[in-house]
Amino acid sequence: MIGSTTLYGLCATGLVAIGLYGLVLHPSPLRKVIAFNLLGSGTFILFGVAAQRGAAAGLLADPVPQAMVITGIVVAFAATAVAVALLLRLVESGGSTLEPSAPDPQDDRPS
Amino acid sequence: MSLLPDFALMLLILIAAVWTVSARDRRDSVIGFIVVGLLLSLAWIRLNSVDVALTEAAVGGGATGLLLLRACARLGPNETEGVSLKVSLRILTGVLCTVVAVALATIVLYPIEPAPTLAPTAAAHMGEIGLGNPVTVVLLAYRAIDTLLEKVVLVLALIGVWALTPDPLWGGAPGSLRAQHSSGPLTFLAQVLPPVGIVIGVYLIWNGADRPGGTFQGGTVLAAMWLLVMMADLREPPEIRLHTLRRLVVLGPVVFLVAGFAGFWIANGFLSYPPDLAKPIIVLVEAALALSIAVILGMLVAGPAARAPR
Numbered sequence: 122m123i124g125s126t127t128l129y130g131l132c133a134t135g136l137v138a139i140g141l142y143g144l145v146l147h148p149s150p151l152r153k154v155i156a157f158n159l160l161g162s163g164t165f166i167l168f169g170v171a172a173q174r175g176a177a178a179g180l181l182a183d184p185v186p187q188a189m190v191i192t193g194i195v196v197a198f199a200a201t202a203v204a205v206a207l208l209l210r211l212v213e214s215g216g217s218t219l220e221p222s223a224p225d226p227q228d229d230r231p232s
Numbered sequence: 233m234s235l236l237p238d239f240a241l242m243l244l245i246l247i248a249a250v251w252t253v254s255a256r257d258r259r260d261s262v263i264g265f266i267v268v269g270l271l272l273s274l275a276w277i278r279l280n281s282v283d284v285a286l287t288e289a290a291v292g293g294g295a296t297g298l299l300l301l302r303a304c305a306r307l308g309p310n311e312t313e314g315v316s317l318k319v320s321l322r323i324l325t326g327v328l329c330t331v332v333a334v335a336l337a338t339i340v341l342y343p344i345e346p347a348p349t350l351a352p353t354a355a356a357h358m359g360e361i362g363l364g365n366p367v368t369v370v371l372l373a374y375r376a377i378d379t380l381l382e383k384v385v386l387v388l389a390l391i392g393v394w395a396l397t398p399d400p401l402w403g404g405a406p407g408s409l410r411a412q413h414s415s416g417p418l419t420f421l422a423q424v425l426p427p428v429g430i431v432i433g434v435y436l437i438w439n440g441a442d443r444p445g446g447t448f449q450g451g452t453v454l455a456a457m458w459l460l461v462m463m464a465d466l467r468e469p470p471e472i473r474l475h476t477l478r479r480l481v482v483l484g485p486v487v488f489l490v491a492g493f494a495g496f497w498i499a500n501g502f503l504s505y506p507p508d509l510a511k512p513i514i515v516l517v518e519a520a521l522a523l524s525i526a527v528i529l530g531m532l533v534a535g536p537a538a539r540a541p542r
Contacts, residue, residue: 124235125235125238125278126279127341128235128239128242129238130337130340131337131340131341132241132242132245132275133336133340134333134336135245135249136268137332138329138333139249139250139252139253140249140253141332142325143252143253145328146317146325149258151258151303151307152253152258154300155252155261155265156252158265158292158296159253159265159268162268162269162272162288166272166279167336169275169276170279171347171348172280172281173280174349175348175349175350176280176349177349180351180354180355180366181280182279182280182351183349183351183354184350184351184354184369184370185350185354185374185375187283187284187367187370188371188375188379189375189378190284190287191367191446192371192379194284194287194288194291194292194448195287195291195386195525196382196385196386197292197296198291198295198296198529198532199386199389199390199532201296201299201300202299202393202532202533202535203393205299205303206392206393206535206536207396209535210396
């Protein structure tokens with residue numbers, strides 16, 4: 122009989138595999154960033170499974186992996202923001218061939 | 233207890249993940265990703281990690297989703313991928329991913345016994361410090377150095393994003409976040425929600441000492457309210473050269489560092505607190521950090537300057 126914790130562990134495994142597939146195969150950089158975030162989410166859930174298995178001392182789950190995941194989610198967001206900013210700058214300076222070459226001129230840019 | 237709800241949730245997460253990777257249009261893919269984020273926060277609740285669930289819903293789904301949607305709008309709607317991949321490459325990647333999945337599944341299905349845990353150590357710290365939320369104790373006392381370094385990473389990420397500003401625009405404001413078509417309901421929401429949202433954010437920060445919640449979750453709610461106001465065009469993003477803005481960005485890490493170094497005089501060393509003063513110090517540090525997190529997350533979504541300084 123499989124417990125619910127194991128079930129979420131398998132779910133995390135699936136997320137990592139799907140994310141990895143997208144990361145390797147998608148030619149578009151934005152899609153790679155999204156796939157990488159999926160892979161990251163799967164890894165975080167694996168931490169959650171470890172936290173759940175480490176429940177002890179009257180706590181429902183081990184707080185150390187939980188704290189690490191909270192830190193991880195925020196850092197992943199920061200890294201995604203930098204990646205997206207780099208990507209947009211690259212496209213706007215015409216450096217990429219995979220994204221559409223010229224985005225619509227922004228209405229708020231100086232003329 | 234029945235496993236049916238867990239199984240259904242797992243299935244939904246995996247379907248949404250497959251959709252995220254396989255969707256043709258990149259906007260569909262981002263929406264799939266937001267759905268995965270929200271479903272994952274449910275999974276976190278099932279894993280008894282409510283603090284993480286709040287963070288995942290706010291940052292993983294919400295803030296990241298907004299950032300990616302904004303990038304989609306800037307890139308334009310057409311997703312014509314001229315590169316057609318060979319079938320052999322697809323199969324090879326599929327095999328690679330299956331191997332990784334099988335390896336991870338083996339670890340999940342045959343874990344080491346007994347499960348390693350640091351819960352007793354964390355519980356001991358809880359008793360010393362007098363806070364009721366074990367995750368907050370780990371974040372701000374037991375493993376405070378990790379949290380401090382993470383704040384520094386956030387500041388560095390913001391510097392990195394700002395550094396991508398083209399030279400003539402340096403110091404100006406980020407591009408407007410407003411929707412292409414102004415919508416009545418959005419403006420209405422942006423006028424009604426922020427007072428409520430700010431109270432909820434402050435509550436999460438204040439309450440995080442003893443119950444689920446904390447600086448990240450509260451700070452993200454504050455950032456979300458600010459972004460909502462900017463999206464409804466009630467306020468423009470501030471210019472990145474403003475000294476007030478920059479001081480707010482470094483306020484949290486600076487207060488944290490000062491509290492850390494004060495530990496040399498008033499307690500046993502860096503980032504250690506005397507037991508009777510621990511709670512006030514932690515609450516002070518949390519308040520400063522939450523303010524900085526709100527400003528940093530908002531400015532990270534807004535992106536580099538896109539207008540010349542006035």
